Amino acid sequence: MAKPENEITWKDLEVGFVVDEPGNAMVYRTGDWRSQRPVYSRERCIKCGTCYIYCPDMAIKILEDGYIEHDLYYCKGCGICVQECPTNAITMIEEEE
Amino acid sequence: MATRVGMEVSIAAAEAVKQANTDIIAAYPITPQTHIVEHLSELVNNGELDAEFIPVESEHSAMSVCAGSSAVGARTFTCTSSQGLALMSEIVYAVSSLRLPMLMILTNRSLNSPLSIWNDHSDVMSIRDCGWIQVFTESGQDVYDHVFIGFRVAEDRNVLNPFIINLDGFILTHVIEPIEILDQEIVDLYLPQYQPLHRLHPDRPVTIGCFGPPVLFTEAKKAQNEAMNNTMPHIIKAWQEFGDLTGRYYHPIETYKTEEAKIVIITQGSLGETASIAIDTMREKNEPVGLVKIRLWRPFPFMELREAVRGAELVVVMDRAISYGGPGGPLAGEIRSALYSEEGHPRVVNFIIGLGGRDVSPEDFIQMVQQAKMKVGDWYEIYGVRE
């Protein structure tokens, strides 16, 4: 895995600053950018998968039994899943709580 | 080994690109480079060169295509001049920072305005700091040879840096003169196939051209600068090996009659050959004048320059470009700065000549040396301007 930015020396850099570790942006905890988090209700969910399709960060997983789970490592709290859910199975609460 | 033919220099350059087995050519026509790209398009069209000739809609697109082409590991060539270079300059900087090897032939032509299709160095000087390896050529043979040297150096695993060959527009591009065309076997011996270090390929995904935040940018530029400085021994080695194969040896600086010279003229490009005639004339009259020709512009050969002018009391620098409101011409600025820390360094006098295709004759060089002798201190002048 890549070093923290402020520890990289000029000798560490690859020729042409090529990043040869594909997909290493995965380490960015974009979940830290949230100010609100989603709360999910299994009871109201009808397993339509709409939230999964609309999530811009692919931070919603469809589980084996068809219900969903938010990946809070990446979820930025944009609230699009709340907007699109036809049964209001998802709500947003303040991160603080 | 080689065949001597009479050929237009532009055509010879295109033939060299063909012999180098180039893969991708992306260029937009602009005077005076047109004969080079026209001939290349013919060679690709009639099957003599197995390459893709991509007729782009502008120089900006040309360099974009070249960046992509080099990024996938193809031997890449482009050619431009003046305004075309200015238009593609945005990407010129990116290409060198990304260490994408490729070859550009730059047929030096003046930058507007007024509109000029004639030769001077304002175009190449405008990208002086772009990070490409830059050489100046002074004859047709020189240009032809450097196509092979350029690809070889640019693609060298120890270098991986794009390469510019400068040749004076019209004065070199449109001249017919004898050129020794190398046999293909010699070219193949000298120029191996390109083996890229990194390339865009689904089997091994990489990111080329990412973001550089302040915390990393300085390190990135240090890395780039170190790499550029370290290209020098590999360029010299490539010249040495070319010489061993062909008998023609090139050097970062070429000197002519500088032994015991008290006055040294410094030129870049085709002016060098004309100046050498003036040197002969002055030496016949026992004037201790010598000539230094700067072939390698970037990386700048500091050591070789200081050595070449050692013992001189007066250095007369010939620039073909001017920095308005600045200290004269760009070459003079670099020479002064290279000599500044030397004990007892010579006076440096700077003439700006040959702007926009103005003819410069051997007599002009003799005149300029006489004028320089009579001036005091460091100073610059646009030579031959009608008052």
Added chain:
Amino acid sequence: MMIEIRFHGRGGQGAVTSAELLALAAIKEAKYAMAFPSFGPERRGAPVVAFCRISDERIRVRSVIQHPDIVLVLDPSILRLVDVCNGLKADGILVTNTRFSPDEIRKELGIHYRVATVDAAGIAKEELGVPITNTTMLGALLKAADLVDKESMQGPLKDRFGRLAERNIRAFERAYNETKILE
């Protein structure tokens, strides 16, 4: 020893081609030669200038020819327009396409140079069907000055003109024979 020739013509008449063909012939003879036009946005009919240098040693000078040994004029109307003899060396020669004799040309231009003339336009019209005099004048040039062997010109002419080469060679030969020289 270097010989410098300046070619004067009108855009479209092939002045540049003449200079090039001469250079190619010289290079074929293992000499050194350099040919280049006086560069500019060429347009048909405007006076143009081309240059050729021939030498046994490598040619280093790349500036324009200011003191030619020979001046070649493809179109007689240029004689009255441009000072073609500007800079011509004292022992130089003016070779021109004209219906007039060398003596008449000398008198008209008020010069004392050696002069060679041939009715190249006439020859070209007969042999080529058009008054394009560049190849014809090469014949006059070689008659006036021993720059290259006549035979050395054959190759470049054939390469350049393909199936029209024969006619051009005929025009070239005729001019060579019909050129009059006044020393």
